[in-house]
Amino acid sequence: MYATNVRDLKKNPSAALRHARDEPVLILKGNQPDAVLLHLESTLGDTLLTLRPALASVLFRDGVLSLGAAAKLSGLPLVDFIQHLSSLDIEIVKADETVAQEAKDMSAWLKS
Secondary structure (H helix, E strand, C coil), X not given: CEEEEXXXXXXXXXXXXXXXXXXXXXXXXXXXXXXXXXXCCCCHHHHHHHHHHHHHHHHHHCCXXXXXXXXXXXXXXXXXXXHHHHHCCCXXXXXXXXXXXXXXXXXXXXXX
């Protein structure tokens, strides 16, 4: 899937429209997925095949779906979906409030 940011879209909208003829174009605001540009001449089946990974990526990023559920929704094998997320700079493992404590526990365990 082709991705572009809002700034580049403003500079050259024709490039995004050209890419949209082949596949949906993911529009990024900052580094976050914000919108999808679709070419209207493609069939609904073709659109779904390329739109599903984009939708699954956003739902995973926002914590609505687990990695496995998002991969299933995307229609991609798990490994391919993880690579898709990586290409969008979406982290697979998210840090939370327990990470610092787990790092301390791991350090203590490694020292022993």
